[in-house]
Amino acid sequence: MGPFFSGNWAMIIEESRLAAAKQSGGISSSAIYNAVIAAAVDANPAPATILDFGTGSGQLLPVLADHFPGAKLHAADIMERPADLPEYVTWHRGDLNHEAPIAAASFEMVFAVEVIEHLENPRHMIREIARLLTPGGVAIMSTPNTGSIRSIVTFAARGHHAQFDDSNYPAHITPMGEVDFARIGNEAGLKCERFFYTATGMVPKLLSLRWQDLPLVGKSLRGRRFSDNFGVLFRKPIDARLI
Numbered sequence: 001m002g003p004f005f006s007g008n009w010a011m012i013i014e015e016s017r018l019a020a021a022k023q024s025g026g027i028s029s030s031a032i033y034n035a036v037i038a039a040a041v042d043a044n045p046a047p048a049t050i051l052d053f054g055t056g057s058g059q060l061l062p063v064l065a066d067h068f069p070g071a072k073l074h075a076a077d078i079m080e081r082p083a084d085l086p087e088y089v090t091w092h093r094g095d096l097n098h099e100a101p102i103a104a105a106s107f108e109m110v111f112a113v114e115v116i117e118h119l120e121n122p123r124h125m126i127r128e129i130a131r132l133l134t135p136g137g138v139a140i141m142s143t144p145n146t147g148s149i150r151s152i153v154t155f156a157a158r159g160h161h162a163q164f165d166d167s168n169y170p171a172h173i174t175p176m177g178e179v180d181f182a183r184i185g186n187e188a189g190l191k192c193e194r195f196f197y198t199a200t201g202m203v204p205k206l207l208s209l210r211w212q213d214l215p216l217v218g219k220s221l222r223g224r225r226f227s228d229n230f231g232v233l234f235r236k237p238i239d240a241r242l243i
Contacts, residue, residue, distance in 0.1 A: 028114045028142075031200040032229050033060060036113055036140050037067055039196050039233050043138045047071050047108035053129060054096055054115030058085050064111070074107070076100050096128075097121065105134045112141040114229070117164075117172045123184050129234075130188040136238040139190065142231035145197070146177045149211075149225050153204040162228065178224075181232045190234040197227035 048071060052060055055075035064073055065088070074090045081091040094101045097120050110129050119125050129139050144163040145151060151162040158165070161175045178195050185192045199222040203209045211221040224230065 028059070029198075029200070029229075031198040032113060032142055032231075033063055035196055035198045035229075036111060036142055036231055037063060039194075039231060040109060040111070040138065040140050041067060043140070043193070043233055043235070044109060047138070049107045049109070049134075050074065051076060051102070051107040051110045051132060053100070053110050053112040053132075054118065058082050058089070060111065060113055061085070061089055068109075071109075074102075076102065096125065100128060100132065102132060104131050107132055108134050108137045110137070110139045112139065114142055114144075116141060116176055117143050117174050119174060122174055122176060122180065123187065126181075126184045126190070126234075127188045130190050130236060133190075133236040135236055135240045137236045139234040139236075140231060141181070141234070142198075142229055143176050144172070145201075145224065145227050145230040146175050147224050147230070148201055148228055150202055150204050150228060178230070178232070185232070185234050189240055190236055193233045193235050195224075196231045196233070197223050198229045198231075199223070199227055201226045201228040 047068060050064055050068060050071045050073050052058075052064065052073070052075045055061065055077045056079070058075060061073060061075060064071070065086070072090070073088060074092060075085070076092040076094060076096065078093070078095050080093065085091065092100060092102055096115070110132055112125070112129060116122050116125055133139060144161065146161045148162065154160065154162040164172050164175055182192045199212065201211050203211055211226040212218045214221065
């Protein structure tokens with residue numbers, strides 16, 4: 001837990017983080033899964049080892065098994081291993097606010113789908129993922145999009161980004177933008193290759209209506225301003241020093 005927290009305080013913090021993880025449900029939308037899988041397949045269609053970092057209930061794992069049938073799948077989360085998780089998945093339990101109980105340079109591909117907004121220190125998380133990647137390895141992350149029209153309007157009207165209101169707290173605590181990922185990734189020694197967007201976003205004040213469902217213009221409303229979530233693809237340099 002670190003030098004500043006021990007005994008009862010450590011237990012309180014861990015229980016609080018576990019409760020927040022359970023609140024989120026550990027499930028993302030099909031639009032997010034489709035976007036991250038497309039980015040991953042384009043970056044490396046046949047990784048040998050994959051880690052789902054912050055897997056939650058494990059909903060992404062069957063999708064990964066379908067798209068990367070030859071890969072050895074691992075999952076890490078603060079929660080206990082789900083009872084229905086397939087036996088082919090290796091589970092690593094730990095508080096991801098700290099160093100994961102996994103050896104360095106273990107994975108050719110790491111997914112962190114809708115995870116970073118749950119953690120207290122985004123710099124630590126990205127450094128940790130850089131540690132876990134093999135040289136040349138790829139990391140794919142996604143998070144709520146602070147640059148969408150919905151989020152900008154919400155911030156102007158209410159003082160917080162979309163998906164960071166009281167109903168999402170304390171599960172969602174750390175909003176991130178593209179510039180944050182680019183800066184932190186560079187600090188961690190990762191190359192930011194590109195950002196990508198889910199092309200699914202809700203119209204402010206009309207959350208039952210998507211931009212993409214608007215008549216005539218909906219199909220053209222994609223990208224940063226019209227996506228509720230976005231992702232980033234990092235690559236660890238092939239000549240990176242192993243830690």
